Every structure is written in structure tokens, then in C-alpha cells.
Amino acid sequence: MSYDASSTIDAETQEAIDIDRTKGDFSFPERHKFDAGRGLTERTIDYISDVKGEPQWIRDFRHKALKVFREKPMPTNWATKDLDNIDFDIIRYYLSDGEKPKRSWEDVPEDVLRTFERLGIPEQERAFLAGVEAQYDSEAAYSNMKEELTKQGVIFVNSTEGLKNHEEIFRPWFGKVIPTGDNKFSALNSAVFSGGSFIYIPKGVKLKQPLQAYFRINSENFGQFERTLIIADEGAEVMYMEGCTAPKFETSTLHSAVVELVALKGAKIQYVTVQNWSSNVFNLVTKRGLAMEDAEVRWIDCNIGSRLTMKYPGVIMKGERARGEVISIALANSGQHQDTGAKMIHAANNTTSNVVSKSISVGEGRATYRGQVHIPKHLKGCKNNTECDALLINTRSRTDTYPAITVKGNQHATQHEASVSQVSEDMLFYMQQRGLSEGAAMSLAVNGFINDLVREFPMEYSVELKRLIDLEMEGSVG
Amino acid sequence: MPAVLEHPATLLESAPETPAAFPAWFAERQRAAWQRFLETPAPKRGDETWRFSSYKQMDFAGFSARSLVSSASQLVARSISLEEVAAKFVFANDQLIHSDAKLPEGVICLPLAEALVSHGDLVKEYFMKRDTRLGSAKWTALHEANLRNGLFVFVPANVEVAGTIEVFHWLEGQDTAIFPHTLVITGANAKVRVVDYFQSANDSDAGLAIAVNDLNAGPGSKLDYIAIQAFNEKTKVIQVNETGVAKDATAIGFILNTGAVWARNESLSRLEGEGSRSDMLSVSIPAREQEYDQRTFQHHVSPGAYSDLLYKNSLYDESRTIFSGLIFVDEGAHRTDAYQTCRNLFMSDEAEANSMPGLEINADDVKCSHGSTSSQISEDEIFYLRARGVDPVRARQLIARGFSVEVIERLGDEKVEEMVLRFLDDKFAHIAGGGA
Numbered sequence: 080m081s082y083d084a085s086s087t088i089d090a091e092t093q094e095a096i097d098i099d100r101t102k103g104d105f106s107f108p109e110r111h112k113f114d115a116g117r118g119l120t121e122r123t124i125d126y127i128s129d130v131k132g133e134p135q136w137i138r139d140f141r142h143k144a145l146k147v148f149r150e151k152p153m154p155t156n157w158a159t160k161d162l163d164n165i166d167f168d169i170i171r172y173y174l175s176d177g178e179k180p181k182r183s184w185e186d187v188p189e190d191v192l193r194t195f196e197r198l199g200i201p202e203q204e205r206a207f208l209a210g211v212e213a214q215y216d217s218e219a220a221y222s223n224m225k226e227e228l229t230k231q232g233v234i235f236v237n238s239t240e241g242l243k244n245h246e247e248i249f250r251p252w253f254g255k256v257i258p259t260g261d262n263k264f265s266a267l268n269s270a271v272f273s274g275g276s277f278i279y280i281p282k283g284v285k286l287k288q289p290l291q292a293y294f295r296i297n298s299e300n301f302g303q304f305e306r307t308l309i310i311a312d313e314g315a316e317v318m319y320m321e322g323c324t325a326p327k328f329e330t331s332t333l334h335s336a337v338v339e340l341v342a343l344k345g346a347k348i349q350y351v352t353v354q355n356w357s358s359n360v361f362n363l364v365t366k367r368g369l370a371m372e373d374a375e376v377r378w379i380d381c382n383i384g385s386r387l388t389m390k391y392p393g394v395i396m397k398g399e400r401a402r403g404e405v406i407s408i409a410l411a412n413s414g415q416h417q418d419t420g421a422k423m424i425h426a427a428n429n430t431t432s433n434v435v436s437k438s439i440s441v442g443e444g445r446a447t448y449r450g451q452v453h454i455p456k457h458l459k460g461c462k463n464n465t466e467c468d469a470l471l472i473n474t475r476s477r478t479d480t481y482p483a484i485t486v487k488g489n490q491h492a493t494q495h496e497a498s499v500s501q502v503s504e505d506m507l508f509y510m511q512q513r514g515l516s517e518g519a520a521m522s523l524a525v526n527g528f529i530n531d532l533v534r535e536f537p538m539e540y541s542v543e544l545k546r547l548i549d550l551e552m553e554g555s556v557g
Numbered sequence: 558m559p560a561v562l563e564h565p566a567t568l569l570e571s572a573p574e575t576p577a578a579f580p581a582w583f584a585e586r587q588r589a590a591w592q593r594f595l596e597t598p599a600p601k602r603g604d605e606t607w608r609f610s611s612y613k614q615m616d617f618a619g620f621s622a623r624s625l626v627s628s629a630s631q632l633v634a635r636s637i638s639l640e641e642v643a644a645k646f647v648f649a650n651d652q653l654i655h656s657d658a659k660l661p662e663g664v665i666c667l668p669l670a671e672a673l674v675s676h677g678d679l680v681k682e683y684f685m686k687r688d689t690r691l692g693s694a695k696w697t698a699l700h701e702a703n704l705r706n707g708l709f710v711f712v713p714a715n716v717e718v719a720g721t722i723e724v725f726h727w728l729e730g731q732d733t734a735i736f737p738h739t740l741v742i743t744g745a746n747a748k749v750r751v752v753d754y755f756q757s758a759n760d761s762d763a764g765l766a767i768a769v770n771d772l773n774a775g776p777g778s779k780l781d782y783i784a785i786q787a788f789n790e791k792t793k794v795i796q797v798n799e800t801g802v803a804k805d806a807t808a809i810g811f812i813l814n815t816g817a818v819w820a821r822n823e824s825l826s827r828l829e830g831e832g833s834r835s836d837m838l839s840v841s842i843p844a845r846e847q848e849y850d851q852r853t854f855q856h857h858v859s860p861g862a863y864s865d866l867l868y869k870n871s872l873y874d875e876s877r878t879i880f881s882g883l884i885f886v887d888e889g890a891h892r893t894d895a896y897q898t899c900r901n902l903f904m905s906d907e908a909e910a911n912s913m914p915g916l917e918i919n920a921d922d923v924k925c926s927h928g929s930t931s932s933q934i935s936e937d938e939i940f941y942l943r944a945r946g947v948d949p950v951r952a953r954q955l956i957a958r959g960f961s962v963e964v965i966e967r968l969g970d971e972k973v974e975e976m977v978l979r980f981l982d983d984k985f986a987h988i989a990g991g992g993a
Contacts, residue, residue, distance in 0.1 A: 157605050456907070456909075457906075469916075469918070471918065471920075471921035471923070472921065473921060474889075474891075474920065474921050474922075475888070475919075475921075476921050477917075477918065477919050478916065478917075478918045479915070479916060479917045479918070480914075480915055480916040480917075480927070481913065481915045482912070482913060482914060482915070482929070483608070483609075483911065483912070483913045484910075484911065484912040484913070484929060484931070485609070485909065485910070485911045485912075486901070486903070486909070486910050486911075486931045487907075487908070487909040487910075488903065488905075488906040488907065488908070488909075489903030489904065489905055489906050489908065489933040489934075490906065490933060491903075491931065491932075491933075492930075492931070492932045492933075493929075493930065493931045493932075494928070494929070494930040494931075495912065495914065495927075495928060495929040495930070496926070496927070496928045497914070497916060497926060497927050497928070498925065498926035498927075499916055499918050499923055499924075499925040499926065500923070500924060500925075501921045501922055501923070
């Protein structure tokens with residue numbers, strides 16, 4: 080089969096991709112074994128399906144999704160105009176050399192390297208994060224861990240493998256939590272998805288260690304359109320960590336993932352994301368969990384970097400006493416817009432949800448909280464609590480809050496509170512009196528602002544997160 | 558008083574005629590407004606300013622702007638007011654049927670139809686000078702094109718109007734539309750309070766009211782505005798309130814909603830000077846199938862201004878409310894101090910409340926917060942009252958009343974608060990079984 084796999088970039092295309100050249104030139108010659116070419120047509124989809132050797136039902140699913148993607152409008156009524164700058168025709172929807180992306184250290188921008196240094200990330204991990212083909216000496220350890228999980232019946236593979244080898248578990252839930260037509264970007268993902276994880280935790284299995292530790296050495300980390308499905312069977316417990324605190328240095332400008340979580344009766348899923356995208360990335364992600372009776376889905380989400388992030392993790396509480404939670408931190412620096420939030424859909428009696436969201440706007444950065452709480456008729460005893468706090472650092476920083484709360488019936492309680500403030504002059508003065516520089520004082524104040532949320536992150540993450548915030552705050556004052 | 562023109566054609570069919578006595582600039586504005594009305598698309602699904610709205614309510618095709626009134630003297634008698642008032646104007650179907658005013662020298666308080674003729678330049682300076690921002694641009698254009706009367710108040714610098722200026726707007730006749738307009742201007746350090754009452758002549762006529770207020774509080778002045786919306790439950794209402802608050806001025810805007818089958822309130826306060834303050838208050842008691850759609854905008858243009866919004870809804874039966882509020886802080890509007898609270902009290906398992914409290918902050922030295930809650934009456938409170946011999950229906954009413962009183966008390970005048978409570982109690986009396 081032959082498709083236009085040319086990787087020479089003409090001037091016009093170059094200009095279109097090149098959104099922020101100040102952060103480094105991300106385009107460099109690549110030789111990929113598989114390349115679906117630029118733009119998105121039926122042929123692109125057939126190419127992906129052929130390369131992956133997918134069954135017919137997935138091919139049909141992709142084709143149907145492409146139609147939906149073409150018909151669906153952009154979320155125009157409230158979304159930022161910046162979305163119009165995405166040129167879907169120049170994007171390469173599938174690139175693979177079979178295994179890992181090949182880049183060299185020379186391609187890693189200066190600021191990304193500096194961040195690695197400052198976070199104290201070990202050489203090996205840095206190599207991995209930068210996308211350089213790394214030599215691992217941990218292959219043995221990885222196999223051991225994998226074996227232990229397999230013994231317990233845990234399935235932890237990439238989504239392509241999940242589809243092929245575990246169709247009986249995968250298929251019933253795939254696309255059920257987030258239907259193709261949910262929004263334009265979920266439709267796009269459904270059409271061209273590749274990469275991402277498929278995880279199944281059997282009944283009653285409670286994993287003590289978080290799953291990402293293995294994932295870091297699982298090479299399928301990179302995906303513009305990854306698709307993740309996690310199913311925790313009755314009474315199972317799992318914590319999954321996605322991304323890392325280090326900057327995710329991406330060559331692509333569009334990242335559009337779909338993440339579906341299914342927590343069956345009494346199960347618990349915690350999904351931790353700390354993302355620090357390079358500043359040319361449009362990060363448009365759809366994430367939703369389904370919580371059955373007595374189950375719990377908890378999103379812990381931290382968004383730093385990117386040009387525009389639109390991400391509203393949600394929980395549908397479908398069974399009685401289900402619980403949903405979103406804990407999030409967003410940091411928007413100049414040239415960045417963090418449009419994040421949470422959706423809590425109560426669909427059974429006595430379900431409870433909690434949203435705690437904190438944002439920091441630095442320089443000319445803009446942070447937006449967008450939320451939805453929905454309690455339909457004829458339910459009883461549902462509760463929601465939402466708190467959003469925004470901190471503004473500079474005079475041109477910007478923040479917005481747009482929650483929407485619908486409650487029907489009198490047997491529920493909802494409360495929403497939001498506040499906007501700045502770091503108080505008195506506090507800074509006090510700290511400077513004690514010998515801290517203005518920047519250090521500001522970092523301390525910002526870390527204090529998010530401290531109670533940072534504690535919700537796993538320990539190694541919270542340390543890196545604090546350092547990362549210090550780094551972002553550097554030179555941002557005055 | 559200029560003759561009132563009949564415009565028997567239905568509202569949306571042809572351009573209304575401007576009365577000959579009105580100045581040319583006004584006739585021109587009315588023509589332009591009609592054109593704008595035709596060109597402005599009707600609200601549609603997906604419009605953020607109409608999220609959760611019931612679009613079907615906006616079918617205004619069958620209504621006509623009739624001015625015929627059969628029961629003028631009865632309506633004047635039914636215009637029950639505060640005991641002592643500075644002025645009282647009674648309109649029925651936008652026709653003046655009664656007026657009585659004892660005002661300090663220099664105060665101009667006239668039906669708008671007269672003010673257009675005698676103080677045209679002053680009216681021109683302030684009349685609908687701000688763009689409608691909260692979604693009803695089409696309907697305010699229709700209002701402007703059809704406007705026949707209303708009240709014009711100008712209080713010169715350093716003059717205080719001691720009592721209240723009351724304006725009654727009666728709606729009579731099946732499928733009748735009215736377009737009440739209130740334009741208030743206070744000079745530096747002046748003071749005035751205006752109350753608009755919106756009522757129906759009977760319970761059976763389905764009517765339409767598209768009302769617009771322009772409130773302009775000059776430097777250091779105090780302007781209180783109260784709207785009592787108590788139409789019958791077949792009437793539809795759009796009320797658009799635009800308030801500008803200058804340096805060191807204070808404005809209170811209060812809306813009571815007890816009537817109408819569907820009421821859309823749009824309230825915008827512009828904090829235009831340092832030290833300005835705006836209190837935006839509302840109490841709504843929807844019952845049966847009533848729907849109240851509330852949209853607010855606290856626009857901090859100037860640094861060092863204060864705004865506080867408190868809306869409370871007690872929802873009975875199958876009623877529905879929508880609250881969408883925005884605190885908007887302009888770039889450079891530092892030391893803004895702004896609050897926004899919407900509280901919903903559920904009195905029924907069939908009611909629905911939608912809340913969208915919003916913030917858009919473009920300056921960093923600010924204190925802004927908003928909150929929204931929805932809850933029910935606690936059984937403990939009912940038990941407490943029952944233990945003291947209060948029957949359950951009354952107990953629930955008392956709690957809903959107490960919930961609303963917190964807002965009403967912020968009007969800061971006992972007589973006015975009593976008057977508002979009378980309308981509130983009247984509503985409670987008309988809720989079957991007290992909503993128990």
C-alpha cells in the first residue's frame with residue numbers, strides 16, 4: 080500500500096505548524112516506518128487499521144467517528160477563538176516506527192533541559208522523557224513486576240493489544256463512557272486513536288503500587304491521540320499515573336486523548352495526571368469515569384504548560400452511593416490558557432461529589448474554571464461541593480470561573496464557592512523582611528496556596544510539583 | 558399629554574408609528590430600533606446567554622400594543638402604595654391614568670411622553686445609551702420601537718427626594734403588550750428612591766411586558782430602585798435593567814418576582830467611578846409552572862469600586878429558575894471588591910434550579926468571590942416550629958419568608974420592607990397548601 084509519506088515540509092506548512100518558534104524549532108527530519116501522511120481522510124483510517132491489523136468492527140468504528148468529526152461543530156459558543164488556529168489538514172495523524180520516537184538530545188529545547196536539571200530527574204528518565212531512544216537496564220525489573228501483576232490477573236497493555244487480545248473485556252466498555260459524538264475532539268480521537276493503555280483489575284484485587292511506575296518503561300507513552308480504558312472490577316482498587324512532572328516535549332501541536340474509567344460495584348480508581356506540555360501544544364482531552372454502586376472515581380489533575388488546555392474530567396455516578404472527585408491545579412503562564420474544570424453527573428440516589436480546583440495565573444496567563452454539576456429529577460440525597468480558588472500574580476494575569484449547577488428536587492444539597500485573590504503585599508513584605516528574595520517569597524506564597532492539594536498527589540510527584548512551580552514562578556514577579 | 562396612538566396590528570407584523578408630538582430624533586431612533594429588531598436574530602439554542610432558557614416562551618407573535626383601558630378608575634383605586642409618597646404615577650397599557658406629585662424644586666418627574674417634548678435634550682443624553690449585553694438585544698430593540706410612555710426622573714445636584722416615587726404599570730386585555738420604561742438620573746449628591754409595580758388588571762388575560770430601566774447615579778448620589786413584578790400567571794415579562802454608578806455613588810437595584818408565567822430579568826451594573834457601590838438584590842418565589850430566568854452582570858470599569866449581589870429563590874411546585882451571573886473586572890480596575898451569591902431553597906421535589914455564577918477577572922489586585930447553594934428546609938427546623946404549635950404549612954412559609962427577609966432588609970427602610978413583604982405574603986397565600 081502506498082501513501083504519501085513524504086516528510087519534506089513546504090514553507091506554508093512550516094509556517095502553520097510553527098506556532099511558537101521562541102521555544103525551539105520542533106521540526107526535524109524523521110524517518111518513520113509508518114506514516115499516514117498529512118490530513119485526515121478515509122484513507123488515513125484504513126492505513127491505521129491496516130498497519131495495526133485491526134478487526135473490522137474497529138475499522139467501522141473509526142470510519143463512523145470520522146463522519147461525526149466532520150459534522151460536529153467546534154465548541155464555539157464559549158470556547159476560545161484560539162481553537163480556530165488548529166489546521167486539521169496539516170496534522171499527521173499516525174506516525175510510528177514500530178516502537179519509539181527517535182529524536183536526539185540536540186533537538187531538546189534549552190528550557191526543557193533546564194527543567195530536567197532543576198527537577199533532579201535521573202539521566203535515564205530524562206532520556207525517556209525527551210523521547211530519545213534510551214538504553215534501559217531495568218528490563219529485568221520490569222518483567223518481574225509485570226509477572227506479579229499477571230499472576231493477580233491484572234491486564235496492563237497498550238490499547239492496540241487490549242483490543243486484539245482481550246476483546247471480550249475491552250469491547251463492552253470501549254466508547255461507552257465517552258461516546259464518539261460527545262464532542263468534536265472525542266470524535267477525532269475515535270477516528271485516529273493509537274497508543275494509550277488498557278487496564279483491567281479483576282474482582283477484589285487491590286493494587287498497592289500505582290501503575291504508572293511500570294508505564295514509564297512501557298514505550299507506548301507517546302501518542303497524540305491516545306485512548307485509555309481502565310476497568311476496575313467489583314471491589315478492585317487501582318491508582319494510575321499518567322504523564323510526569325517533566326516537560327512533555329512534543330513535536331505535534333495537537334494532543335487529543337480520550338480516557339474512559341469504569342469502576343464497577345465497590346471499586347476505586349484514582350487517576351493522577353501531572354502534565355507539563357511544551358507551549359505549542361493544544362491539549363484537548365476528554366476524560367470521564369463511570370462509578371457504579373459504592374464505587375469511587377477520583378481524578379487528580381495538574382495542568383502546567385501547553386498553549387491551550389481544555390480538559391474537564393468528569394464522573395457519572397451511576398450506582399447508589401457512588402462517589403466522584405476532582406482535585407485539580409492549573410498554572411497558566413504568558414501565552415497559555417488553562418481552560419479546565421470538572422463535570423459531575425449524579426445519576427443515582429445518595430451519590431456525592433467533590434470538586435476542589437485551584438489555579439494560578441502568571442504573567443499574561445489565563446486560567447479558566449468551567450464546571451458542570453447535574454442532579455436530575457427523582458433522585459434523593461445527592462450532594463455536591465465545589466470550591467475554586469484563583470490566584471493572580473501579575474497585573475495582566477486573567478482568570479475566569481463559569482460553573483453551571485442544575486438541581487431538580489428538594490432532597491439534595493449543593494454548594495459552590497469561588498474566590499479570586501492575589502498574593503498579599505503584607506505577606507511578601509513579611510517574607511522579604513526575613514531575607515527571602517521577592518521571587519522566592521512569591522514561590523513560597525504560591526506553594527502555600529496549593530499546598531493542601533499538592534498533598535493529595537503521591538509523594539514523589541508532590542516534591543517535583545513544588546520544584547516545577549518554583550521554576551515557573553522564576554522571573555515572573557515585577 | 559400627547560394623544561396615544563392605537564396600533565392594532567400584532568406586535569411583530571409592522572413598524573409601530575411614533576406619536577407626532579415626539580421629537581424627530583426620537584422618531585428616528587424608533588425607526589432604527591425597529592430595523593434592528595428585524596435584523597437581530599432570535600435567541601437560539603447554544604447561545605451562552607440563553608443557556609437553560611425555555612425558547613418556546615419567546616413566541617410573541619399574537620400580542621398587540623393596545624392602549625384601550627376599560628377600568629381606569631378601578632385600577633387607580635387598586636394602586637395601593639406606601640402611605641406617604643413623593644409622587645405617584647399610574648399607567649395602564651402604557652397610558653397615564655393618574656398622577657400626583659409633591660417634589661422638591663428642580664426635580665423633574667414626568668411621564669416620559671411629556672419629558673420627550675419638554676426636556677428632549679436631557680432625555681436624549683441618557684435614553685438607552687448602553688448596549689444590551691445579556692442576550693435580549695432583539696427584545697430591547699422591540700421595546701425601543703414600541704415605547705410610548707414611562708417615567709422620567711431627574712434629581713438635580715444636592716437635592717434629596719425624601720419620600721418614594723411610585724410608578725404603577727397595569728396590563729389589561731387578552732394578548733396585550735406593554736413597554737414600560739423608567740429613566741432616572743441623579744445629579745451630584747442627590748438622593749431618590751423609585752418603585753415600579755408591575756401588575757395585571759385581572760387573572761385571566763395573558764399579557765406581555767418588555768420593560769427597560771436606565772438608572773444613572775451621578776457622583777456621590779444615592780439611587781434606590783425597586784421593581785415589584787406581580788403580574789398574573791399568564792403573563793410573560795422581560796425586564797432589562799441597566800445601571801451606571803459614578804464616583805462615590807451608591808445604587809440599589811431590587812427585584813421581587815412573584816408573578817408571570819415566565820420572567821426574564823437582565824440586570825447590569827456598571828461601576829464607573831472610584832468609591833462607587835452597587836447592591837443587586839432579588840427575591841423570587843416561583844410556584845406552579847412559573848419560570849424565572851435571571852441574568853446579571855457586575856461590570857467593574859473603575860478601580861476601587863464595590864459590588865454585592867444577593868439573589869434568593871424559594872422554589873415551589875414544578876417551578877424553575879435560572880441564575881447566570883458574571884462579575885467582570887476590566888483591565889486596570891484594581892482594588893475591586895465584588896461578591897455574588899445565589900441561594901436556592903427547594904420547597905418541592907419537582908422544582909429545578911440552575912445556577913451559573915461566573916467570574917471574569919482581568920486585574921490582579923482584587924477581592925472577588927461568588928457562591929451558589931441549593932438546599933431544602935431541614936426537618937429539624939420544621940420540628941422546632943411544630944413543637945411550638947405552628948402547623949407544618951405555616952412553618953415552611955415562615956422559613957421561606959425568613960430566608961427572603963435577609964435580602965429585603967438590605968433595602969434599609971422599614972416602610973418599604975413592609976410593602977415588599979405584603980407582596981411576598983400575598984404570594985404565599987396563593988400557593989396551594991403553602992407548598993407543603
